[in-house]
Amino acid sequence: MARRDDDGDPGEEPFEAELAEMAQQDDPAIEFYGGKGVSALPIGLFIVWAIVQSGLFGISDTTGLVIGMLVSLIVGMLFVRGDWKSYANTIFEGMTQRVAATAIVAWLWAGMFASTLQAGGFVDGLVWAATALDVGAALFPAATFILAALLATGIGTGYGTAVAFTTLFFPAGVLLGANPVLVFGAILSGAVFGDNLAPVSDTTIVSAVTQDADIGGVVASRFKYAIVPAMIAFVAYVVAGNLMPGIEVAGQAREIFVDSANPAGLLHLVSMGVVIATAVRGRHIVEAISWGLIVAVAFNLLFELAGPAEMLLFRAPARSGVAEAVSWLPIVEIAGSGESPGVAGSLYSGAEGFFPLIVLTLLIVAGARIMIRGGGFAALQEWLLSRVATTVTRAETTMVLGTAAVNAMITINTAAEIAIAPYISTIGRRFNINGYRRANILDANTSALGYIFPWAGGVLVGVAAMQGLPDQYAWFEPSMMVNPVAVVPYVFHGWLLVAMFLFAAWTGFGREYVSDREAGEVGRV
Amino acid sequence: MSSLEKFLAGWRFRARKPTFEPDAELVAYVTDTDGGTSVLRIGDTRLELDEHVPADTQVRVRVTAFDGESHRGEAELLDVLGTATF
Numbered sequence: 047m048a049r050r051d052d053d054g055d056p057g058e059e060p061f062e063a064e065l066a067e068m069a070q071q072d073d074p075a076i077e078f079y080g081g082k083g084v085s086a087l088p089i090g091l092f093i094v095w096a097i098v099q100s101g102l103f104g105i106s107d108t109t110g111l112v113i114g115m116l117v118s119l120i121v122g123m124l125f126v127r128g129d130w131k132s133y134a135n136t137i138f139e140g141m142t143q144r145v146a147a148t149a150i151v152a153w154l155w156a157g158m159f160a161s162t163l164q165a166g167g168f169v170d171g172l173v174w175a176a177t178a179l180d181v182g183a184a185l186f187p188a189a190t191f192i193l194a195a196l197l198a199t200g201i202g203t204g205y206g207t208a209v210a211f212t213t214l215f216f217p218a219g220v221l222l223g224a225n226p227v228l229v230f231g232a233i234l235s236g237a238v239f240g241d242n243l244a245p246v247s248d249t250t251i252v253s254a255v256t257q258d259a260d261i262g263g264v265v266a267s268r269f270k271y272a273i274v275p276a277m278i279a280f281v282a283y284v285v286a287g288n289l290m291p292g293i294e295v296a297g298q299a300r301e302i303f304v305d306s307a308n309p310a311g312l313l314h315l316v317s318m319g320v321v322i323a324t325a326v327r328g329r330h331i332v333e334a335i336s337w338g339l340i341v342a343v344a345f346n347l348l349f350e351l352a353g354p355a356e357m358l359l360f361r362a363p364a365r366s367g368v369a370e371a372v373s374w375l376p377i378v379e380i381a382g383s384g385e386s387p388g389v390a391g392s393l394y395s396g397a398e399g400f401f402p403l404i405v406l407t408l409l410i411v412a413g414a415r416i417m418i419r420g421g422g423f424a425a426l427q428e429w430l431l432s433r434v435a436t437t438v439t440r441a442e443t444t445m446v447l448g449t450a451a452v453n454a455m456i457t458i459n460t461a462a463e464i465a466i467a468p469y470i471s472t473i474g475r476r477f478n479i480n481g482y483r484r485a486n487i488l489d490a491n492t493s494a495l496g497y498i499f500p501w502a503g504g505v506l507v508g509v510a511a512m513q514g515l516p517d518q519y520a521w522f523e524p525s526m527m528v529n530p531v532a533v534v535p536y537v538f539h540g541w542l543l544v545a546m547f548l549f550a551a552w553t554g555f556g557r558e559y560v561s562d563r564e565a566g567e568v569g570r571v
Numbered sequence: 572m573s574s575l576e577k578f579l580a581g582w583r584f585r586a587r588k589p590t591f592e593p594d595a596e597l598v599a600y601v602t603d604t605d606g607g608t609s610v611l612r613i614g615d616t617r618l619e620l621d622e623h624v625p626a627d628t629q630v631r632v633r634v635t636a637f638d639g640e641s642h643r644g645e646a647e648l649l650d651v652l653g654t655a656t657f
Contacts (some may be wrong), residue, residue: 258655266577326574372650438587438614475627475655478599478613482581506618559613561597563572 076136077127077419085420086476088115088413090121093465096456108402111461116411121414133416140415141408148149148255149407155335159321160201161396162342163314166351169210169347171311176215179305183223183292188283190215191232191239191539195276198240200318202247202499207237208508214306217515220526221299222394223292230508230528231396231536234497238540241459242493243272245325246335248403249496253489257474258480259481262325262334264489267482270556275542297521310349317342355379357378358391361372392517403460410464418468427472437475440454442487445470449491450544458503459496463488473487480558490547494540500530587591588642589614591634600655601628616642624648 078084086209095114099105119137126133126259140146149189172193177436181189190211197208211233212507219229241247245265254264272358321338325331355378361381362369372378417423435441449466467488474484497504550556572580589611593595601624602612609620611632618637624630629652637644 130644263577266579269578270582325572326577471655474598476602476612477615478602478611554585554587555583556581557614558581559585559589559599561589561599561613563580569596 051239062561069254072222075132075452076416078125078420079127080125082113082421084125085122085417085422086426087466089410090417091118091121091354092413093452093455094208096377096458096461098502100458101455101501104457104501104506106506108406108458111458112409115209115413116405116422118510119409119413119416132419137412137414139419140412143411143415145255146408147252150404151398152251152255152261152331152335152398153248155332155339156202156248156251157396157398157400158393159246159317159327159335159342159396160203160206161399162339162352162357163201163317164206164210165356165392166314166317166342167311168200168314169214169311170306170308170479173303173311174307174309174380175305175312176218177300180311184287186219186222186224187228187232187287188280189230190219191236191280191283194200194233194236195539196236196315198237198247199244199322199488200240200314201245202240202250202324204237204241204247204493204504207240207531208233208497208504209511209558210333211234211236212508212511213518214302216512217519218299219303219521220293221295221297221302223294224287225292226526227528227532228283228286228290228536230512231533231538233508233510234504234533234537235279235283235539237496238493238537238543239272239276241496241504242415242490243268245321245331246338247493248400249463249489249492251331252407252460252463252467253365253485253492256464257471257481257485258473258486259485260328261331261429262328263487264482265322266326267558268486268489269558271546271550272543276541278542279538283565286536287469290507293509293526302519309369309511310351314342314352327461335455340508352392356391358387358389358393360415361385361387363387382443390416402444406461407464408423414465423468424466429467430469430473433475435473435476437556438479438557439551442557443475443489444477445473445484446491446551447546449488450495453495453502453545455493459492462496463492478560480560480565484560485554486556487547487551488541494537494543498534498537498540500534505530505533572623586614589613590639591618591637591644592615593634593637596631596649597634597635598629598631598652601626601630606644611646616644617643618646621648622648622649624651625654629653645654 051143093114096111099110123133134177176189176193179189194211195205199205216229220226241249243265244250245261251261253262317338320341321334324334324337343357360378364380369378370381373380435444448469453459453462470488472485496502512527516524520529576586599611599613601609603610603626609624611618611620630648631650631652632646633649635647
């Protein structure tokens with residue numbers, strides 16, 4: 047949202063200067079051979095690339111998508127009528143938009159926080175909770191759902207949750223006699239819950255910043271849509287856990303957990319609570335995550351959950367005299383033979399993990415800008431608004447189904463979310479649907495379907511982690527692995543979340559208009 | 572708004588066609604133009620603005636007339652707050 051100062055002439059209505067300025071704004075500045083529709087070429091080609099790379103080839107490599115977007119931008123330029131300079135300038139114009147910068151900053155902070163929680167053994171705390179609860183085979187899927195949801199809400203990454211839980215909870219559940227498909231479904235459901243609700247989740251951040259809403263407010267407003275499906279999903283896992291048989295395997299489930307269990311890891315529930323409470327109270331997301339990070343680092347050090355070097359480490363070459371002199375510091379070490387110098391630790395790896403996504407976001411936003419300047423965006427929007435989204439109910443249904451369709455094609459859910467965000471914003475704004483509501487529709491379906499489709503990134507990382515289990519446990523046979531297609535019906539929370547939003551669109555549950563409550567801006571302190 | 576109120580906001584079924592009282596002041600986006608008149612659609616309710624303002628501009632308006640049957644009304648422009656950028 048670009049706000050304008052009241053600097054009109056004295057005596058004029060305060061808004062006349064703004065209106066005059068708006069009237070002078072340029073029309074679309076780029077012309078394409080083949081008409082306005084061709085301005086959609088960079089984004090369109092990128093979507094095709096993403097479908098081929100992630101959907102058909104099954105390669106979940108974000109840097110690969112970056113190359114796809116770069117190539118698409120070059121191909122798009124070949125169709126520009128006249129000077130290519132305006133096209134090139136529009137790339138810069140798009141990349142410098144506040145929406146991209148806000149998401150990038152929030153991601154970097156969230157990455158450091160999530161990684162530091164993991165270094166501090168948050169997963170080990172949840173493993174301890176599982177052993178302490180001592181649930182049987184029938185209740186194991188339901189308990190897994192709750193604990194996976196807790197981890198994902200703390201670290202914000204459903205992918206990370208899917209990997210951690212498939213490595214630890216999945217084999218334990220199989221040994222205990224729980225149904226493997228149901229346990230995997232429960233893990234994916236927990237990942238959906240956290241990806242959807244966590245303030246440090248990449249998809250939560252994108253949904254808020256693209257819909258002009260503050261992240262804390264989005265999390266609070268999202269709670270009502272998340273909690274009802276979660277409660278139903280919990281009951282469904284209890285019921286299904288009692289009905290669906292497991293596999294008989296000789297061994298003790300507890301043994302898998304013994305090495306990992308550490309109750310102190312649960313202290314990070316406090317770190318997680320600090321971020322959520324501070325963000326919901328309306329503090330800037332950077333401030334909220336910084337507080338959570340400070341608490342997490344303090345807990346790690348005070349309770350010896352992670353040493354300083356696990357969070358930040360300078361590994362200097364032996365030739366550095368200065369490093370040699372201060373190598374007594376816990377965060378400095380001299381690289382041994384065969385070790386390459388560098389910086390490491392959770393702060394480093396957490397922020398670095400987002401670098402490819404940051405570059406991709408900048409390029410997608412640039413591609414979207416070209417579509418706007420070329421008139422393609424307006425043409426598509428006009429078609430949507432005049433033919434499809436003609437009432438508020440149809441508009442919201444279009445938003446739900448449109449997000450679902452894009453997520454079916456682009457299986458890296460954050461990339462899919464960025465691609466569809468401008469349409470959600472435009473269609474929703476056309477009916478003055480509040481920014482919180484728009485952000486919730488956008489994120490819930492992105493989070494849910496990213497863990498349901500058998501080719502979705504969230505499912506595939508879990509399956510990949512499962513493939514390592516036969517090497518890890520002698521008793522685990524390849525036949526115990528879950529087929530990604532088989533798990534589709536059992537991601538209960540994901541399905542219920544999509545159903546919740548269709549219900550909400552048709553009945554008006556949770557609907558808020560811009561005039562009901564103004565969403566706080568993301569940049570607000 | 573307190574943190575608790577933020578969690579509790581929106582736990583209701585909101586009408587497709589909201590109703591406004593004359594003299595009510597509200598903030599909304601100008602959504603489109605109908606025969607030269609700027610329109611604010613709020614859900615399926617329509618308020619016609621007394622000035623021409625481009626679509627996607629956020630404005631503060633005062634409702635001057637409203638028909639509860641047709642869910643159509645008129646509004647007076649009070650302030651221009653900004654434009655949507657994404």
